[in-house]
Amino acid sequence: MRGAGIKVIGAVKTFGGLRALDGVDVEIRPATISLLVGPNGSGKTTLINVISGVLKPDAGKILLNDRDITGLHPHEIYRAGVLRTWQIPQPFLRMSVLENVLVADGSHPGEGPISFILRRTRWIRYEEESVRRAYEFLRQVRLDHLWDAEASKLSGGQMKLLEIARALMSGAKVLLLDEPAAGVNPALAEEIFANLVRIKEGLGVTILIVEHRLEIAMKYTDWCYAMFGGKVIAEGKPEAVLADTRVIESYLGG
Ligand SMILES: Nc1ncnc2c1ncn2[C@@H]1O[C@H](COP(=O)(O)OP(=O)(O)O)[C@@H](O)[C@H]1O
Ligand SMILES: [Mg+2]
Structure with a gap:
């Protein structure tokens, strides 16, 4: 399966009274690198958990190409080729x-x-x-x-x-990477992202990254989603999203 896409449709996840995901729609095109940004607590990790099956959404659907993978066990989603890096031993x-x-x-x-x-x-x-x-x-x-x-x-x-x-x-078609360049020097961070581009282009792997080193990550990114308060508040080319006033304000505390 070269070029697997992921669709998240109306995903909701609550913890007690808190809506960690408040109706998230995301369409990740096959063989692209997407960057997920947003201040702490905006719902990025919860979204990755819902896609990888670590958490079940309270509402909404997750599709891998056209296959509905909502609510499957994490190992079934892993076998389907959607892989979170910490799932790898x-x-x-x-x-x-x-x-x-x-x-x-x-x-x-x-x-x-x-x-x-x-x-x-x-x-x-x-x-x-x-x-x-x-x-x-x-x-x-x-x-x-x-x-x-x-x-x-x-x-x-x-x-x-x-x-x-x-x-x-292990057969990954979709890689969900939580801070792949955390704790490495800038030159190596660039190298890691350059590798991800090669993997995307050479193997058609689809990659979703949560990364705080935006100045490095954005150069290698096809599409960017900005989250705040459990919602996607902006998406588009990374330069445009990171220059968006609402996105900048969300980092300053909303
Ligand atoms: N297991 C959990 N139990 C309770 N609240 C949680 C849990 N996981 C996340 N949250 C809350 O959901 C919100 C979104 O968290 P998270 O997805 O980790 O944000 P981010 O990764 O963007 O920092 C935060 O307010 C966080 O405190
Ligand atoms: Mg997080």
């Missing part, structure tokens, strides 16, 4: 970079990566095709030259790139 630090991608292989039905690795240990002869795919995903994130390095040797930023390669190996 932590890397195995003692294993090589390539092995870490191999164990994330989503094409081993009925077997999670953990049981897969526990039952067969590292001498396993992976199928040639799996190795080819894993290597290709490492190439996409520019970690191919480190394929044989122990994962523990990677820098924090390289770990993030490895996480993305593992998400691709």
Whole structure:
């Protein structure tokens, strides 16, 4: 499924009396990078939780292409190819970079990566095709030259790139990324976003990002949604959205 789109239609999520999502409509086009911005508490994480199935909306629908995925279990949504980065298991630090991608292989039905690795240990002869795919995903994130390095040797930023390669190996069509460049230096943040563009263009993956480093993120973004008070208050090209008076005011406290 190259180019999966996500539609959120009239999503409502309340916590007690609080409307964390107050009728959110979002249409994410296939093979695009979208940026979700807004001040703290505006509903960004709740929206990602509702799309990934971690939370069920009180009302509204979530569509993956034309398939209604509203209320499915998170693992069913994961299998459908919609993936939140923290759903990916932590890397195995003692294993090589390539092995870490191999164990994330989503094409081993009925077997999670953990049981897969526990039952067969590292001498396993992976199928040639799996190795080819894993290597290709490492190439996409520019970690191919480190394929044989122990994962523990990677820098924090390289770990993030490895996480993305593992998400691709597990069959991600839609990636939901919560601050993919948090805590890394600006040069590496640029590199992470450049990688995401390559993944979008090369593999047709659809990417939704929550990121606070707007000055970096916006350059790599096709479409931007600004949230405030559980609503999408503006959407469009990132330069236009971030210059929108309502959006600026929402950051100043509404
Ligand atoms: N599990 C929860 N229980 C109660 N309130 C929550 C919960 N999750 C989020 N909220 C509230 O919902 C609102 C939106 O939160 P959130 O989606 O985390 O915002 P953002 O990610 O934009 O900072 C906030 O007021 C937050 O306090
Ligand atoms: Mg949040």
